[in-house]
Amino acid sequence: MSRTSQLRERAARLDARLKLGGALFALLVTLAGPAPHTALGVTGLALLASLAAGERVRALVRRLGLAVFSGLAVWVLHLLLQPEAAGAWVPGLILGTRVAAGATVFGLLIALTPPWELVGALRSWRVPAPLADVLALAVRYATVLERSAQSAREAQILRLGYRDVRRGLHSLGALGGLTLVRAFDQAHATAEAMAARGCRGALVPPRRDDP
Amino acid sequence: MPGISGRGCGAAPWHRVQALLQPAFHATRAPSRFWLLAALLLLPHPAHAMHLAEGLLPFGWALGWTISVLPLLALGVTRLRQRVAQNPLYSPFVAMLAAAVFVVSCMPVPVPIIGTCSHPCGTGLAAVLIGPVMTVLVTFVALLLQALFLAHGGLTTLGADIWSMGVVGGFVGYGVFHGLRAVRAPLAVAAFAAGMLSDWATYAMTSFELASALHGSQPLGSALGTLLLSFLPTQLPLGILEGALTAGAVVFISRRRPALLHFHALPAPATP
Numbered sequence: 001m002s003r004t005s006q007l008r009e010r011a012a013r014l015d016a017r018l019k020l021g022g023a024l025f026a027l028l029v030t031l032a033g034p035a036p037h038t039a040l041g042v043t044g045l046a047l048l049a050s051l052a053a054g055e056r057v058r059a060l061v062r063r064l065g066l067a068v069f070s071g072l073a074v075w076v077l078h079l080l081l082q083p084e085a086a087g088a089w090v091p092g093l094i095l096g097t098r099v100a101a102g103a104t105v106f107g108l109l110i111a112l113t114p115p116w117e118l119v120g121a122l123r124s125w126r127v128p129a130p131l132a133d134v135l136a137l138a139v140r141y142a143t144v145l146e147r148s149a150q151s152a153r154e155a156q157i158l159r160l161g162y163r164d165v166r167r168g169l170h171s172l173g174a175l176g177g178l179t180l181v182r183a184f185d186q187a188h189a190t191a192e193a194m195a196a197r198g199c200r201g202a203l204v205p206p207r208r209d210d211p
Numbered sequence: 212m213p214g215i216s217g218r219g220c221g222a223a224p225w226h227r228v229q230a231l232l233q234p235a236f237h238a239t240r241a242p243s244r245f246w247l248l249a250a251l252l253l254l255p256h257p258a259h260a261m262h263l264a265e266g267l268l269p270f271g272w273a274l275g276w277t278i279s280v281l282p283l284l285a286l287g288v289t290r291l292r293q294r295v296a297q298n299p300l301y302s303p304f305v306a307m308l309a310a311a312v313f314v315v316s317c318m319p320v321p322v323p324i325i326g327t328c329s330h331p332c333g334t335g336l337a338a339v340l341i342g343p344v345m346t347v348l349v350t351f352v353a354l355l356l357q358a359l360f361l362a363h364g365g366l367t368t369l370g371a372d373i374w375s376m377g378v379v380g381g382f383v384g385y386g387v388f389h390g391l392r393a394v395r396a397p398l399a400v401a402a403f404a405a406g407m408l409s410d411w412a413t414y415a416m417t418s419f420e421l422a423s424a425l426h427g428s429q430p431l432g433s434a435l436g437t438l439l440l441s442f443l444p445t446q447l448p449l450g451i452l453e454g455a456l457t458a459g460a461v462v463f464i465s466r467r468r469p470a471l472l473h474f475h476a477l478p479a480p481a482t483p
Contacts, residue, residue: 027367031270039266063362066264074425080437082429091427095267102265107362115359130291130302131348137306138313138352142360145307145314153318169452173459176315176336180460181468183311190303 004054008112011053016117017124023109030101039097046104055111063103071096115139141186149179262357262372263420265365272424277370280347283378287348305345309352312337315460316353317361331453334376335384335409336460339402340471343378343385350377375416384409384457398465399458406457410450414442 011019030042050060075092082088110118119139123132152175156162161171268276294301315333333353338346354372357363364372388405392398418438426434464471 024366027265027365028270030266031268031273031367067266070264070267077425077434077437077441078427078429091425095425098266099264100266102267102365102367103362106265106358106365110359110362115356118359128288128292130295131288131352133302134291134306134309134348135352135355137303138309138356139359141307142310142313142356145310146317149314149318169455170459172318172456174463175318176331176333176456176460177463177467179314180308180311180336180340180464180471183307184304184468184471187303187307190307194303 004052008053011112014112016113016121019109019113020118020121023105026105027102030098030105035094036097039094039101042101043097043104046101046108050104050108050111053108053112055108059107060104063107064100066103067096067100070099137190141183141190145179145183145186148182149175152178262354262364263368263375263417264363265367267421268368268371268424272420273367273370275370276374276420277367280370280373280378283344283347284351284373287344287351290344291348305341305349306352308337308341309349310356312349312353313356313360315456316357318456331406331449331456332376332380332410332413334380334413335388335406335453336402336457338381338384338409339388339405339457339461340464343381346381346385347373347377350381371420375413375420379416380409380413383412399462402461403454403458405454407450407454409457410453411446414446414450415439418442 026042026046030039033039047060051057071092073092074095075089078088078091116136116139119132119135122135123129127135156171156175160167162168291302291305312333315336316330318331334346334350337349341349350373351369354364354369354376358365358369384405387408388401391401391404396404418435422431422434422438461472
């Protein structure tokens with residue numbers, strides 16, 4: 001096993017609460033610390049950690065693209081608002097580095113932590129139980145619904161459903177409606193499965209003294 | 212930047228964009244800056260619209276938006292608890308709707324005027340189905356899913372994103388739909404208006420959030436005006452497309468499963 005794989009595996013085995021807490025801390029430091037130095041520092045550290053964990057360079061560059069874009073947009077916005085003033089690039093630089101830090105830290109977090117572990121971390125941080133249940137179910141079924149919508153869209157494409165703008169809009173509306181109908185069908189099936197297992201609403205295991 | 216991004220799916224007809232924007236920017240007497248801004252706005256790169264990216268808001272603003280949305284989230288959780296108390300199996304319905312909103316908001320919608328693709332919000336549609344308060348909760352879950360699965364949006368900007376999509380978009384969509392239905396507007400027309408206005412309201416709110424955080428020493432009004440103007444070329448057609456999508460989806464549901472349109476008004480779904 002290569003060193004990168006070992007590092008990645010070790011990082012993936014870390015407690016999700018620790019990783020989420022660390023990412024939140026890094027994000028808050030980025031926003032609260034002196035700009036742009038803090039943001040640049042956090043971005044550098046997160047980039048190094050991402051490379052050590054075996055993240056692809058192309059993915060990292062793509063993440064940084066959004067930061068460059070945001071910085072340029074703010075620079076142009078300030079140029080438009082105050083054409084005569086010098087130093088319009090400063091707010092652009094500050095914002096660009098902050099977005100870069102956010103994108104790299106958050107990207108590293110979700111690359112090393114599966115979504116259900118993050119939901120588990122939220123649950124252990126006393127997020128209200130009904131909300132945690134909804135989150136856990138939504139995480140579980142989002143990919144299922146996405147695949148179902150994708151197959152329906154492929155079928156529509158085969159039937160020339162996107163031949164022109166008018167037909168495309170009609171197909172898109174039907175696809176949205178179909179996704180919602182399937183979501184409700186899936187909800188019924190899940191509710192039945194939960195009832196069959198004796199679940200009474202909460203997904204957390206019942207207490208020992210529960211009748 | 213939110214709302215100005217799109218996945219490139221074709222060449223942008225530049226002359227049409229220039230014709231659309233040039234008079235508005237004439238007052239700035241900076242045609243080169245117009246081209247720079249237009250190029251930035253139409254730059255095709257993969258991102259989901261509507262989201263403030265992680266790091267876009269300064270610490271104070273991110274904290275402010277997050278704290279201010281907590282009471283609404285708490286109200287949503289209280290409502291959810293009440294519904295779960297009536298029927299313990301209500302939570303799967305809300306969860307699936309959140310997952311469906313996530314999926315709908317990932318559907319690429321071609322924006323004809325600028326020749327790129329963007330993505331609908333889906334919150335107007337959710338508000339029509341389950342009411343505005345639960346839409347806030349559904350938006351929270353859908354935004355968290357997008358952050359966790361696609362790295363779009365972020366944790367520090369979650370509060371601001373819930374405000375624009377869930378609160379403003381949801382309440383506007385719900386109000387417009389039921390207002391128009393009350394004056395006996397056809398279902399498709401009410402749904403179209405709800406989707407379109409909910410989308411535009413979301414963008415207006417996102418622009419306000421950005422302008423309030425980033426205007427610096429400039430007047431808030433000028434920053435807001437510039438941002439609204441900058442988003443116009445993409446958001447005007449996208450709002451119309453979102454309206455069409457909402458109308459299509461609502462008409463489809465009314466034909467296939469009409470009971471779902473009254474889901475928010477039902478005391479609880481039938482126990483299986």
